[in-house]
Amino acid sequence: MKFYNTLTRKVEDFVPEDPSRVRMYVCGPTVYDYAHIGNFRPMVVFDSLNRLLRHKYGQDAVVYARNITDIDDKIINQAIATETTIDVITDRTIAAFHDDLDALNVAAPDHEPRCTEYVEPMVAMIEELIEGGFAYAAEGHALFDIHSYEKYGKLSKRSLDDMRAGARVEVAPYKRDPGDFVLWKPSTDEQPGWPSPWGRGRPGWHIECSAMSKSCLGETFDIHGGGLDLIFPHHENEIAQSCCANGTEVMARHWMHNGYLTVEGEKMSKSLGNFFTVKQLRDEGWGGEVIRFSLLSAHYRQPLDFSRDKMREMKAQLDRWYGFLKESGDPEAGEVDERVIAALSDDLNTPQAIAILHELTDRPADLKASATMLGLLQQDSESWFKGEVSDDENAEIEALIEKRKQAKADKDFATADQVRDQLTSMGIVLEDKSGGVTEWKRG
């Protein structure tokens, strides 16, 4: 297997440190509001990688950790803005997040650490950094001294000079260098806080992932993933914290970053307002599988322009595949085609893998098995085509089909067509099969 490594900007062979325990960490959401689909791209991309790794190294040979950030100023502000508590915000958002992940067929990670449960390790790590001379306390804050780490900027390929030139934010007076970043900051009485050697306060953003990845996976691990926008400063800072605190050369050996989701060519973002939430799309009737497939339709490092047209096309492709599965009686999963594995093993080339799936339509059992690698085609064709259907609804549809069948037998095609139109208006599409059998599906 080989994957692009942001550290070297090259596609490199992937060799886990311990093949019986392949360790991957992915940055999860900050739970202050519904996540938009851009936030779900890494969830789906790294879920597919998770599936590939397990296929390759064994179902139990992968340890996958994906955090939830439940301490953040955005959460505090959201609680104030909506006049509720932080717990209400985070609980509600996490529940919605998990519900969306289920819809997208994203498997649960082995660890899903929440920041609030790891404050102690964070404090301990900050203390280590200060003791080691990598950080300093000032006015209730603890700050990382970027000059103490000579490799600072290596991941994002920035020099300290570059950063200083670009500093666009007001520099706090207690910082020794504008690039120094917050490890711990003081909380007011109204804000959530934890005791620390620097006073009551809360952790900065980056320290959480350093502490949680260490707790869940160890000081070094194999893959660290996330969105492109995390390269700087988040991942750069994680590396500095972890390597300095742990005295290690590397934090993660392989850094993988997915490209942005765009809308009409522009990055999807909350501030631009050009986003869709998964909930919104599901409410419009788009299946989670269609959304998932759309997110995998481009290579993970490429920008992906998201649109309803794209989902329409993805749905059409899934219809076709499910049609083949249905025709062959929904077979049990067969063999995963090696070419699919080869495609995914080549820097997670999902479009190539999808192209191969299209060649497997004469081998439905293998198609189903191969699609599992992408988390697709896992439902039976009946539920794909019909969805939820009540007994009453089913009886009504069947009665109309029977009526049409009789009309056809009587050569009363006007009535037959009228019944078809009636069903169409109900969102039901008929398919006449050989032998006088008529089947239906939702349009």
Added chain:
RNA sequence: GGCCCGAUGGCAGAGUGGUGAUGCAGAGGAUUGCAAAUUCUUGUACGUCGGUUCGAUUCCGGCUCGGGCCUCCA
């Protein structure tokens, strides 16, 4: 200002130093009461200017255009 990424046929989207993936849409045929589904056939590509090469969409450089990052956005 610094840094990073991209530019492929109507659309989406891989890939490759030389025999033009894949899907959708389009056109034509088979099938069909109609329709759907299926199936067969089929067209159109590599931003621009140079360089390297027997040969470049593929490597190198300039340019143009687009996107992104530069302290808390996946």
